[in-house]
Each structure stands twice: as structure tokens, then as C-alpha cells.
Amino acid sequence: MSSSSLAKACQALRIDRSLYTYKSRRGEQAPLKQRIKEICETRVRYGYRRVHVLLLREGWSINMKPTRRLYNASVSKARPSRSLRADLPYPENKHYKPSTKGNQLNV
DSSP states (O other): OOHHHHHHHHHHHTOOHHHHTOOOOOOOOHHHHHHHHHHHHHOTTOOHHHHHHHHHHHTOOOOHHHHHHHHHHHHHHHSOOOOSTTTSOOOOOTTOOOOSSOSOOOO
């Protein structure tokens, strides 16, 4: 495709020419993804910060943001997201008696 026809095609599709020729700089991270998934399966309660510390101790050279991104991608598939509080029954307080006066000020 010549540059003029590429420009016309992108203009017709209403996209920027830089989007058509975009190439990602991100490398393949399959071994790192696999390791994060293994950590999440063995240590279910660990968050991305603890996982990041474990990866650093194992010798992985990775920053916090990619760790969080890969962790969120692997955890969303590994375990369902639900609130822990929703499953716990609310205990009734037998010693609590509601006020009969309401919100009156004692003047």
C-alpha cells in the first residue's frame, strides 16, 4: 500500500495513521505470567504487592505496575471476585436497645 492510499484509507475509516502502523514494544511475558499464576494458586490471600516482593526475591526484574497488571489479569480468571462480608452473617446485638427519645437535645 502506498503512503497516499494508506492515508486515504485511514481517513475513510476515521482513524489516525499512527494507529494503523502501531507496533507494541511490550515483550513476551509468558514465563512471568505463569509464575504469577503459580504464586496466586498456592498463596490465595496474597495481593499484588506481596507477589511483587516474591518475584523480586526470586530474581525477576519487574516494576510494580506490570506486576499489578499481570496479577489482575491472572487473578480475575483464577478466583471469582466477591465480597467476603456478604457471606458473613450479621450477629444480632442482644444488649442494644434503641433510644426512645430520638435525636432530642437535653436543654
